[in-house]
Amino acid sequence: MTAALHAKTPAPGGALAVETVGMTMRFGGFTALDDVSIRIAPGTLHALLGENGAGKSTLVKCMMGFYHASSGQLMVAGREAPVADPRQAHALGLGMVYQHFTLVPSLTAAENLVISREDAPRVIDWRRETAALEEFMARMPFRVPLGQPVSALAAGEKQKLEILKQLYLGRRFLILDEPTSVLTPDEADEVLGHVKALCSAGEITVLMITHKFREVTAFADDVSVLRRGRLVGQGRVADLSHARMAAMMMGEATLPAPAARHGTPGEVVLAVEGAVAPDRSGLKEISVDDLKVRAGEIVGIAGISGNGQMEFMEMLTGQRALISGGMQVNGTPYHATRGEQRRLAIRTLPEEPLRNACAPRMSVAENIAFRSFDAKGAGGKGAPSSFWLNRRQMRKRGEALVAGFKVRTTSVDAPIAALSGGNVQRAVLARELSGDVDLLIISNPCFGLDFAAVSEIRTRIMAARNAGTAVLLMSEDLDEILELSDRVLVMSEGRIVYEVPAAEADIPTLGSHMGGHHMGGHA
Amino acid sequence: MAEQSVTMAPGTGGRRTEWLAPLARRAEGVVLPVAALIAGFALFALFLLMLGKSPVDFYELVYKAGFGTAFSWQNTLSRAAPLLFAALCVALPARLGLVVIGGEGAIVLGGTATGALGVCLAGTPGVVGLPLMALGGALTGALWIGAVGALRHYRGVNETIASLLMAYIGIALMNFLVEGPLRDPASLNKPSTAPLPRSLQVGDIPGMDVHWGLIVALVCCVLTWVLIERTSWGFAARIAGGNVRAAQVQGLPVGRLIVGFTALGGAFAGLAGFYEVAAVQGSANASLAAGYGYTGILIAFLARQNPLAIIPVAILLAGFEASSGLVQRRMDLPDATILVLKAVVFVVILVSDTLYGRFRLFSPERWRTR
Numbered sequence: 001m002t003a004a005l006h007a008k009t010p011a012p013g014g015a016l017a018v019e020t021v022g023m024t025m026r027f028g029g030f031t032a033l034d035d036v037s038i039r040i041a042p043g044t045l046h047a048l049l050g051e052n053g054a055g056k057s058t059l060v061k062c063m064m065g066f067y068h069a070s071s072g073q074l075m076v077a078g079r080e081a082p083v084a085d086p087r088q089a090h091a092l093g094l095g096m097v098y099q100h101f102t103l104v105p106s107l108t109a110a111e112n113l114v115i116s117r118e119d120a121p122r123v124i125d126w127r128r129e130t131a132a133l134e135e136f137m138a139r140m141p142f143r144v145p146l147g148q149p150v151s152a153l154a155a156g157e158k159q160k161l162e163i164l165k166q167l168y169l170g171r172r173f174l175i176l177d178e179p180t181s182v183l184t185p186d187e188a189d190e191v192l193g194h195v196k197a198l199c200s201a202g203e204i205t206v207l208m209i210t211h212k213f214r215e216v217t218a219f220a221d222d223v224s225v226l227r228r229g230r231l232v233g234q235g236r237v238a239d240l241s242h243a244r245m246a247a248m249m250m251g252e253a254t255l256p257a258p259a260a261r262h263g264t265p266g267e268v269v270l271a272v273e274g275a276v277a278p279d280r281s282g283l284k285e286i287s288v289d290d291l292k293v294r295a296g297e298i299v300g301i302a303g304i305s306g307n308g309q310m311e312f313m314e315m316l317t318g319q320r321a322l323i324s325g326g327m328q329v330n331g332t333p334y335h336a337t338r339g340e341q342r343r344l345a346i347r348t349l350p351e352e353p354l355r356n357a358c359a360p361r362m363s364v365a366e367n368i369a370f371r372s373f374d375a376k377g378a379g380g381k382g383a384p385s386s387f388w389l390n391r392r393q394m395r396k397r398g399e400a401l402v403a404g405f406k407v408r409t410t411s412v413d414a415p416i417a418a419l420s421g422g423n424v425q426r427a428v429l430a431r432e433l434s435g436d437v438d439l440l441i442i443s444n445p446c447f448g449l450d451f452a453a454v455s456e457i458r459t460r461i462m463a464a465r466n467a468g469t470a471v472l473l474m475s476e477d478l479d480e481i482l483e484l485s486d487r488v489l490v491m492s493e494g495r496i497v498y499e500v501p502a503a504e505a506d507i508p509t510l511g512s513h514m515g516g517h518h519m520g521g522h523a
Numbered sequence: 524m525a526e527q528s529v530t531m532a533p534g535t536g537g538r539r540t541e542w543l544a545p546l547a548r549r550a551e552g553v554v555l556p557v558a559a560l561i562a563g564f565a566l567f568a569l570f571l572l573m574l575g576k577s578p579v580d581f582y583e584l585v586y587k588a589g590f591g592t593a594f595s596w597q598n599t600l601s602r603a604a605p606l607l608f609a610a611l612c613v614a615l616p617a618r619l620g621l622v623v624i625g626g627e628g629a630i631v632l633g634g635t636a637t638g639a640l641g642v643c644l645a646g647t648p649g650v651v652g653l654p655l656m657a658l659g660g661a662l663t664g665a666l667w668i669g670a671v672g673a674l675r676h677y678r679g680v681n682e683t684i685a686s687l688l689m690a691y692i693g694i695a696l697m698n699f700l701v702e703g704p705l706r707d708p709a710s711l712n713k714p715s716t717a718p719l720p721r722s723l724q725v726g727d728i729p730g731m732d733v734h735w736g737l738i739v740a741l742v743c744c745v746l747t748w749v750l751i752e753r754t755s756w757g758f759a760a761r762i763a764g765g766n767v768r769a770a771q772v773q774g775l776p777v778g779r780l781i782v783g784f785t786a787l788g789g790a791f792a793g794l795a796g797f798y799e800v801a802a803v804q805g806s807a808n809a810s811l812a813a814g815y816g817y818t819g820i821l822i823a824f825l826a827r828q829n830p831l832a833i834i835p836v837a838i839l840l841a842g843f844e845a846s847s848g849l850v851q852r853r854m855d856l857p858d859a860t861i862l863v864l865k866a867v868v869f870v871v872i873l874v875s876d877t878l879y880g881r882f883r884l885f886s887p888e889r890w891r892t893r
């Protein structure tokens with residue numbers, strides 16, 4: 001088996017030229033990819049752009065052998081290369097880095113690298129392997145600490161390790177699917193800088209999916225644009241402006257103008273006082289002393305991921321029991337029960353909706369009905385509860401919201417897991433943003449959305465604020481925080497360490513607090 | 524977003540096969556289990572051939588002894604009642620994503636409670652005594668399986684292992700009680716509780732030799748279907764089963780749903796015990812541990828945890844049980860032969876579970892626009 005694989009492995013070293021020819025992929029009657037031919041020259045960094053559901057992930061899954069294209073071929077180094085499964089793609093020198101991490105957190109970096117090898121020996125001679133690894137690392141333009149468990153590495157380090165892993169495995173064509181979505185802008189720049197250097201050095205060829213024009217301009221050589229499964233534009237990055245790329249992505253559509261902010265904050269809606277809860281590791285505590293969100297106000301919480309935002313969100317949604325302190329809404333204690341949520345018109349949207357806010361195998365219509373299935377009518381504020389389920393109404397409402405939020409799906413009966421990442425986000429936003437909302441607690445709402453969807457969602461959040469909704473917004477995207485917030489807080493190591501009116505906020509100061517360099521520290 | 528960003532709502536297409544789309548996924552849920560059942564029978568036929576017996580004779584005998592005559596139908600149907608209840612005890616927790624396989628424990632304890640209550644209530648008229656006994660049996664089962672759900676939710680104990688181990692404890696407890704404190708001194712060979720007086724026994728459905736438990740079990744299946752498919756509680760349970768985190772964020776009372784659904788399942792299993800004692804055995808004894816709880820697992824999986832589908836599947840399996848004695852004797856097969864058949868079918872069913880979504884034929888998109 002392994003011998004056969006090795007026989008096919010091209011001679012090591014050197015970036016690969018990869019080309020798709022007439023790649024077409026149908027899911028039943030739905031064409032997700034339509035005759036896509038892209039040539040990626042060796043040693044280049046090629047960006048793949050496209051709105052949500054355009055078919056980007058589908059294209060790379062076909063290239064990697066996860067999907068079998070309905071028609072079309074893959075050419076590697078000028079020769080036709082059939083890929084029936086990912087192992088064959090690997091044998092050809094093709095590798096993929098995912099949006100989420102695939103490393104084993106409890107193992108060290110070195111262990112992760114060695115076990116990822118397809119020919120990993122049954123009995124591993126660690127002394128020899130470590131020596132070989134160190135020798136490998138010495139040749140690399142960037143390194144990560146080999147001896148530490150992966151769980152102790154920062155997100156940027158982990159992503160670097162993912163890329164090193166691909167190089168260690170001898171991959172010479174890398175696909176990166178939204179590789180920077182989990183990184184801070186600085187981390188993203190560093191990682192992409194290294195990737196770009198490897199391309200320029202002729203070590204690898206890279207195809208990168210991204211929604212961020214800034215990264216395309218800064219690092220990519222060429223760009224291809226997909227729209228509804230078709231290749232609609234291509235070119236050298238040097239010749240293209242952001243506006244031109246945006247136009248290719250969206251066709252003739254125009255962006256809605258950014259929403260204006262009007263009205264001033266009113267009464268306090270959400271008050272968190274002295275709330276303390278254990279963090280994920282159980283070793284440290286998340287402690288929010290005093291946080292107030294007023295009606296008609298957006299309070300943004302900035303911070304590098306992993307500083308307690310996720311746990312704080314769980315505290316607010318009743319998933320994480322408090323050790324002390326409490327939360328109040330409109331002056332009365334709040335425990336995030338369903339009754340309270342409906343009576344007070346509170347909506348929440350945690351990050352990674354498919355994992356945290358959806359039942360993946362239930363249909364789109366059913367997922368959209370999570371707020372309203374047990375209420376009469378549309379499940380608005382204070383709606384009386386209903387014992388019987390109204391399936392017809394559920395479906396109709398699903399269809400209306402799918403249309404209203406432009407969720408692209410073959411049908412409202414499709415399982416929500418079959419939607420593209422951005423469309424899952426839209427479906428969940430449709431659920432949480434429809435109807436009266438007095439308090440909106442939301443985390444990374446624009447994660448994985450294309451730029452047009454981003455501006456639309458931000459407009460909706462701003463409109464909710466203008467209509468008097470109190471909004472608590474947690475986001476890793478500083479631009480988003482600054483664009484939307486009235487007040488900006490910074491969360492670091494489980495505490496709110498800094499607060500400033502958005503009008504007076506400046507990025508360097510926020511950045512230094514996010515990095516933990518705040519004056520005086522915390523008790 | 525783009526103005527022309529069209530949503531692919533249903534009805535976009537012009538194909539005439541459009542109306543087939545909603546049927547396709549349903550068909551999958553019927554065709555795959557039936558195919559698995561047939562594959563299981565075929566594999567078992569090979570096993571019989573290995574033993575040098577004729578599969579044709581075997582299946583023919585099963586048919587005759589299980590479904591061939593009015594008498595065999597009655598025999599089959601009276602075994603179907605406990606199986607229906609036992610399968611519900613698997614299907615209800617399954618809605619929450621829990622695999623509970625210890626219904627047997629709730630059956631034997633529900634039966635024991637019925638026997639014990641019968642002793643206390645001797646002398647009361649049936650209209651008073653029987654409902655109290657049924658309630659006692661159901662409550663015992665509800666506590667037993669509800670505890671499994673509570674352990675799962677509040678303590679993180681795996682419900683499959685817990686329910687299985689608790690089934691052994693339940694059987695041991697039943698043996699201890701009927702051989703010790705509850706034993707009727709007159710029961711010599713087979714330690715039992717005191718026989719129930721006539722007034723505290725459940726009678727037969729008029730015109731049939733089948734007790735009322737069958738009707739009650741069928742009604743329970745229908746009501747359970749209504750509960751999980753047509754009420755907001757059932758929907759809430761599906762959300763919790765589909766993704767606990769999402770259910771929590773929605774503020775749903777996940778703990779109460781888990782304990783409630785497992786307890787209801789347990790109550791059904793307890794009712795199976797009640798009817799075994801009050802309608803079949805006439806007293807609680809070791810015959811309660813007849814394996815109905817385990818066959819119920821097989822039935823629920825074959826029925827894809829659908830309470831309505833449980834009805835035909837339970838009747839089919841009851842036919843096997845009813846015919847097993849005769850078939851094994853006539854064909855001179857070892858006693859465990861039917862067990863082997865059940866095991867083969869169960870393994871094939873589990874394997875077939877991995878095939879859902881693999882066939883284009885069943886994909887609704889296949890029948891939509893092109």
Ligand SMILES: Nc1ncnc2c1ncn2[C@@H]1O[C@H](COP(=O)(O)OP(=O)(O)OP(=O)(O)O)[C@@H](O)[C@H]1O
Pocket residue numbers: 027030032050051052053054055056057058059408409410418419420421422423448450
């Ligand atoms: N397994 C599948 N079955 C049915 N349809 C699918 C499947 N996978 C993807 N699709 C559909 O194909 C289309 C393209 O999806 P894809 O995931 O490639 O989008 P994308 O360009 O990666 O979008 P995003 O930026 O939101 O991640 C979507 O409309 C999606 O619903």
Ligand SMILES: [Mg+2]
Pocket residue numbers: 056057420421
């Ligand atoms: Mg994608």
